[in-house]
Amino acid sequence: MTKTAIYPGSFDPFTLGHLDIVNRAKTIFDKIYIAIGENGSKKNLFTAKERKLQIEEIFKDDPAITVMIFNDLLVDFARQVNVFTVIRGLRAVSDFEYEFLMASTNRAMEPEIESVFFMTSDRYSFLSSSIVKEVASKNGTYLSHFVTPNVEKALREKFRPM
Ligand code: PNS
Numbered sequence: 001m002t003k004t005a006i007y008p009g010s011f012d013p014f015t016l017g018h019l020d021i022v023n024r025a026k027t028i029f030d031k032i033y034i035a036i037g038e039n040g041s042k043k044n045l046f047t048a049k050e051r052k053l054q055i056e057e058i059f060k061d062d063p064a065i066t067v068m069i070f071n072d073l074l075v076d077f078a079r080q081v082n083v084f085t086v087i088r089g090l091r092a093v094s095d096f097e098y099e100f101l102m103a104s105t106n107r108a109m110e111p112e113i114e115s116v117f118f119m120t121s122d123r124y125s126f127l128s129s130s131i132v133k134e135v136a137s138k139n140g141t142y143l144s145h146f147v148t149p150n151v152e153k154a155l156r157e158k159f160r161p162m
Contacts, residue, residue: 004031005085005116008074011036012044013151014055015132017124021089022065024118031064033081038071045133045158057150075110084112091125 005025011018011034025032034055038048046054048069059065070077078084086106088099103115120127132146136155143152 002030003028003085004033004083005029005087006033006035006074006078006081006083007087008035008037008070008077009088010039010042010044010129011051011055012042012046012129013051013132013147013155014058015124015127015129015147015151016145017089017091017120017127019058019148020121020124021087021118022059025087025116026064028116029064029085029087031066032087033083034059034065034067035074035077036067036069037074038069046154050154054151054154058148073109075106075113078110078113084110084114086113086115088115088117089120090117091120091127 007022007025009018022032022034036048036051036055052067052069055067059067074086078086086103088102090096090099099115099117106113106115127146132143132155135146136143136159140152140156140159143155147155
């Protein structure tokens with residue numbers, strides 16, 4: 001039986017921390033839907049379509065990964081693709097409260113939803129998309145420590161348009 005899970009997030013942009021979580025999840029799941037949430041209340045740097053293309057580029061040789069965009073509730077997306085396991089990454093204790101709230105809310109709306117948490121590598125325990133954007137906006141020199149080359153290029157183009 002194929003084990004499939006959804007990995008939802010804003011991924012604005014997708015970082016090496018996200019990649020670390022996908023690689024860990026792949027040791028347990030056969031197929032992963034990376035689901036980009038179009039969160040109306042958040043001001044994103046990249047459009048959902050730009051993020052989708054960036055993530056597809058990263059996983060272009062990996063048939064286990066499918067990248068999708070969802071606009072509404074995660075539980076509705078889960079029902080749509082008929083996958084009820086949700087992957088999330090945990091970096092530090094400070095992530096727990098938000099993740100607990102989200103997992104509990106999702107479960108209250110759809111009891112079949114199960115959330116599974118992977119602990120990020122120590123190397124990325126500090127890393128977030130917000131930090132990456134902060135670094136990119138000031139000086140792109142260190143971006144290769146945090147993101148894949150295609151995302152680094154996209155960040156440079158966003159902040160230093162030619
Ligand atoms: O990477 P993020 O920003 O922490 O991801 C958050 C995301 C997109 C997974 C979350 O905001 C989400 O699931 N949004 C869809 C709306 C929803 O279902 N909300 C109820 C759960 S709190």
